Amino acid sequence: MKAAFCDRPGAALDIREVPVPSPSAGQYLVRVEACGICHSDLHLQLGEEPLPDDVFPLCLGHEGVGRIVAGGGPLPIGTRVALPWLYSADPASDPTLRGKENYCPHQKARGIDAPGAFAEYALLETEFAVEIPDAIATDAAGPLLCAGLTAWSALGRCDIQPGQRLLIVGAGGLGQYAISIGLARGLAVAVVDPDPRKRREALRQGAGIAIGPDDPAAIRAWGGADVVVNFAPTATVWELITGVVNPLSQIVLVALVQEPVPLSAMWLINGGHRVMGSSVGTRADLRDYLHFAAEHPPSVAIDVLPFAQVNQGLERLAAGDVTGRLVLRFEVSVEPSSGGLSEE
CATH class of the missing domain: 3.90.180.10 (Medium-chain alcohol dehydrogenases, catalytic domain)
Structure with missing residues (x-):
């Protein structure tokens, strides 16, 4: 062979x-x-x-x-x-x-x-x-x-209810599968990606908004995020994520990021947030x-x-x-x- x-x-x-x-x-x-x-x-x-x-x-x-x-x-x-x-x-x-x-x-x-x-x-x-x-x-x-499968199991880690707001960070292949899963499960979907082509593709696939990583205000104006799945392999998106989530948010980290991120215990406690990792x-x-x-x-x-x-x-x-x-x-x-x- x-x-x-x-x-x-x-x-x-x-x-x-x-x-x-x-x-x-x-x-x-x-x-x-x-x-x-x-x-x-x-x-x-x-x-x-x-x-x-x-x-x-x-x-x-x-x-x-x-x-x-x-x-x-x-x-x-x-x-x-x-x-x-x-x-x-x-x-x-x-x-x-x-x-x-x-x-x-x-x-x-x-x-x-x-x-x-x-x-x-x-x-x-x-x-x-x-x-x-x-x-x-x-x-x-x-x-x-x-x-x-990676997108499916990441969302499977969360307690998802129809009508919640899902933020997908990184609109490559994994992010695009997450769009389809989120929409099929009744979620409103927003996407963050630096590539205009991928943002256009996310909108074509049904995302409500698709913005660059330098515009967190647009996510807050959209209604904030109840669920976040990160597919972007960089620690720089952590500030954006923590700045746009709603109380009781669920954050799933999928991208392989070696660098540490600043995690505030008070932010975690006061907001009742859940931060999880997910693998395949x-x-x-x-x-x-x-x-x-x-x-x-x-x-x-x-x-x-x-x-x-x-x-x-x-x-x-x-x-x-x-x-x-x-x-x-x-x-x-x-x-x-x-x-x-x-x-x-």
Whole structure:
């Protein structure tokens, strides 16, 4: 099969021929049909994550969609399944036992601890297999598995009531999925983003207002924010967030920000605010969100590229030349067989 590998931090991906993996007990072999390109893939490829040298070469990709072609489990051959970020977790860990395996300290991530879905075939643990509803198109399904799921689970951390005001900070792919989820759940939606193109896209998708980060007065005039989800990877937005929230606000931090922010205990106490972190989502979150998305399709633009253009896709992402989400499409010309590979 063909698979794309990052041989060292900063290197372009190399597409090469490697053996099709063989599923062990408790695994499916999945023929990949499409895979989204996520900013996390770009961060890993550029070496912006502190990974040890021995994890390379990396086969990236964690927004994969494909069909089961081999392996034993409850799902039949041909079932369309998800190949998301969360590959496996320790079944005995406290977070996993609580149904929060995305916080398991021993979890494995697809594209880091296990081979990713930038490949024509991939393995899937049967206990982590989630079926994709027929109503969702394959190309649209990929980004739901990370970008959409992350937005879904972040809002799932909050006690949301219809009519509340949701502020989304950062209107890239994740923010756009949050717009669709918020609107479908009856929230009024405002967006903050420095990019005029993304603000226009947010308005097209139904946001009530979309402003730059230097105009907090517009958010206060709009009515303030009851719920805030931050997708902007910078600590500079914290002052804006704390300056526009209403009493009893719920603030969910998703973007990976290393710098500390000033948190006033008196502000927290007097306002009764809740500040939470949120990371990707669980298997149950993914199942629930896929069914929700089937009923409420997001209007995020999907730009499809052939697998051979994976490096061009990463370059576009690095240049900010993506309005919605990028998805790779695979054209597999071989099928696995007991004797290796045979032509179709």
